[in-house]
Amino acid sequence: MPRPALPIQDLPAWVHLNEVSFNQVEVASIEGKGYGVVCKTDLSAGNADSNNPALISVPHDLVLNSTAVSEYAKEDKNFRQLLDAVGRRSGRADVLLFLLVQTAMTSRSGPPLVGVSNPWTEYLRFLPETVLVPTLWTEDERLLLQGTSLEAAVNAKISALDAEFAQIVEKSSDIACWRELLWDGGTVSFTDWIRLDALYRSRCLELPVHGESMVPCIDMLNHSATPSAYYDENPQDDVVLLLRPGISLAEGDEITISYGDAKSAAEMLFSYGFIDPRSTADSLVLPLSPFPDDPLAKAKLVAFGQAPKIHVARESDGSIRWRSEFAYLMCINEEDGLEFRILQQTDGAQQLRVFWQDEDVTDRTAGFESLIQTHPLAAILRLRVVTVIQEHLQNQLQRLQSSTPPNRATPLQREDCFRAALLLRQIETRILDDAIKILEQERSTLMKDENVVAYLGLTEATESDQAVEEASNEADDFS
Numbered sequence: 001m002p003r004p005a006l007p008i009q010d011l012p013a014w015v016h017l018n019e020v021s022f023n024q025v026e027v028a029s030i031e032g033k034g035y036g037v038v039c040k041t042d043l044s045a046g047n048a049d050s051n052n053p054a055l056i057s058v059p060h061d062l063v064l065n066s067t068a069v070s071e072y073a074k075e076d077k078n079f080r081q082l083l084d085a086v087g088r089r090s091g092r093a094d095v096l097l098f099l100l101v102q103t104a105m106t107s108r109s110g111p112p113l114v115g116v117s118n119p120w121t122e123y124l125r126f127l128p129e130t131v132l133v134p135t136l137w138t139e140d141e142r143l144l145l146q147g148t149s150l151e152a153a154v155n156a157k158i159s160a161l162d163a164e165f166a167q168i169v170e171k172s173s174d175i176a177c178w179r180e181l182l183w184d185g186g187t188v189s190f191t192d193w194i195r196l197d198a199l200y201r202s203r204c205l206e207l208p209v210h211g212e213s214m215v216p217c218i219d220m221l222n223h224s225a226t227p228s229a230y231y232d233e234n235p236q237d238d239v240v241l242l243l244r245p246g247i248s249l250a251e252g253d254e255i256t257i258s259y260g261d262a263k264s265a266a267e268m269l270f271s272y273g274f275i276d277p278r279s280t281a282d283s284l285v286l287p288l289s290p291f292p293d294d295p296l297a298k299a300k301l302v303a304f305g306q307a308p309k310i311h312v313a314r315e316s317d318g319s320i321r322w323r324s325e326f327a328y329l330m331c332i333n334e335e336d337g338l339e340f341r342i343l344q345q346t347d348g349a350q351q352l353r354v355f356w357q358d359e360d361v362t363d364r365t366a367g368f369e370s371l372i373q374t375h376p377l378a379a380i381l382r383l384r385v386v387t388v389i390q391e392h393l394q395n396q397l398q399r400l401q402s403s404t405p406p407n408r409a410t411p412l413q414r415e416d417c418f419r420a421a422l423l424l425r426q427i428e429t430r431i432l433d434d435a436i437k438i439l440e441q442e443r444s445t446l447m448k449d450e451n452v453v454a455y456l457g458l459t460e461a462t463e464s465d466q467a468v469e470e471a472s473n474e475a476d477d478f479s
């Protein structure tokens with residue numbers, strides 16, 4: 001449901017009312033980035049952190065995280081009832097539930113039927129109506145992600161958000177006052193939930209003391225690969241924005257922070273809706289599944305205990321590294337010395353244990369790369385893993401290349417989404433190409449390993465013996 005947004009010109013009044021301090025800086029429109037923070041005068045920082053006054057200081061009681069949501073719940077018994085029924089599963093989900101209630105409160109005209117107004121009720125109305133993260137892209141725009149590592153990730157996220165929202169609708173509908181505020185008359189919808197998730201992901205900060213939190217006003221700072229400022233918590237737990245030592249800025253210059261330089265292009269696009277190639281790690285993460293015909297597939301997945309993945313990254317010296325802990329477990333079998341046993345515990349419960357060469361390695365299922373080193377067929381096992389990873393990356397590259405979009409965005413695709421997807425596709429194509437090459441080199445080297453040669457020779461001999469035997473059996477049958 002459309003709800004009135006507040007013009008950014010009203011932010012100084014909110015800032016004043018809530019005792020946030022802005023020192024020689026202001027929020028302004030920044031071309032291509034929405035709002036940002038700019039200098040109202042020339043600024044320069046000394047060389048030591050401690051000498052630099054805070055450009056923005058936000059009182060700690062405005063910081064929004066799961067602890068703050070619990071505090072709000074103490075003051076509002078209706079919200080406490082809702083949080084007890086629906087929330088307390090994760091910090092993120094509690095903050096989103098709190099923001100959903102603020103959204104519903106501002107969607108109705110007149111005083112809220114339920115819910116207590118607080119600084120966030122109004123601050124939320126300064127935030128953008130949309131963010132360019134792919135969970136908020138249209139179906140036509142999401143087609144641009146076909147073949148990239150984000151294709152499956154975005155679909156999975158939308159399904160997870162759908163399940164979260166369905167649960168909120170179901171559980172809160174049992175509470176009359178919340179049913180009336182949230183659902184009667186369609187005050188909020190799934191689109192609001194996706195938007196709040198996007199706002200949370202793109203605006204939450206990792207505070208040094210209080211961890212993952214949303215901080216009003218500090219969340220107006222844009223990212224740069226060469227940031228001029230950083231945030232911190234002072235001894236009073238207030239969040240402060242400080243110029244980096246030695247930085248000089250002129251009046252009107254934008255002040256920026258870093259959103260991190262270890263995130264891949266896919267992660268940047270997923271979390272913030274843009275890619276800055278100067279500050280992204282050249283890396284890629286893909287999901288991996290066990291062989292569909294592996295009778296031990298389910299046991300392997302349970303024993304591994306995490307979602308199996310392939311990580312590929314370019315190191316600072318340009319070399320490509322890959323790792324996939326599950327690929328080793330995926331490529332070994334009973335005849336190699338892998339065994340699953342169900343142990344009965346004293347309390348009657350059953351436990352799945354994993355044995356490798358008769359040793360219990362249940363706690364080391366992510367460590368098979370080193371566990372196989374002492375196996376007489378170590379080179380063969382590594383060859384299997386390298387082959388699986390190479391095939392997987394080749395399939396991914398093929399999907400990426402076979403779904404290349406036309407040269408320009410269609411009328412149903414926003415230009416920014418088109419450009420971001422194209423950049424992601426270029427980055428991922430390059431890294432997949434390079435990774436496939438180094439896997440091929442390793443495969444060729446392994447194929448020359450004397451143990452591999454002997455093993456493959458033996459396998460071929462056995463197979464041709466079997467073929468001769470089968471042929472003679474067939475001949476027997478014919479006769």
Ligand SMILES: C[S@@+](CC[C@H](N)C(=O)[O-])C[C@H]1O[C@@H](n2cnc3c(N)ncnc32)[C@H](O)[C@@H]1O
Pocket residue numbers: 032033034035036127128131132202203219220221222223224271272273274276
């Ligand atoms: C924490 S908010 C920053 C304030 C935001 N620009 C606004 O208008 O409210 C993060 C969002 O700002 C935008 N943004 C930040 N840095 C950017 C950059 N370097 N290039 C493009 N967009 C950027 C992205 O939309 C991102 O999701």
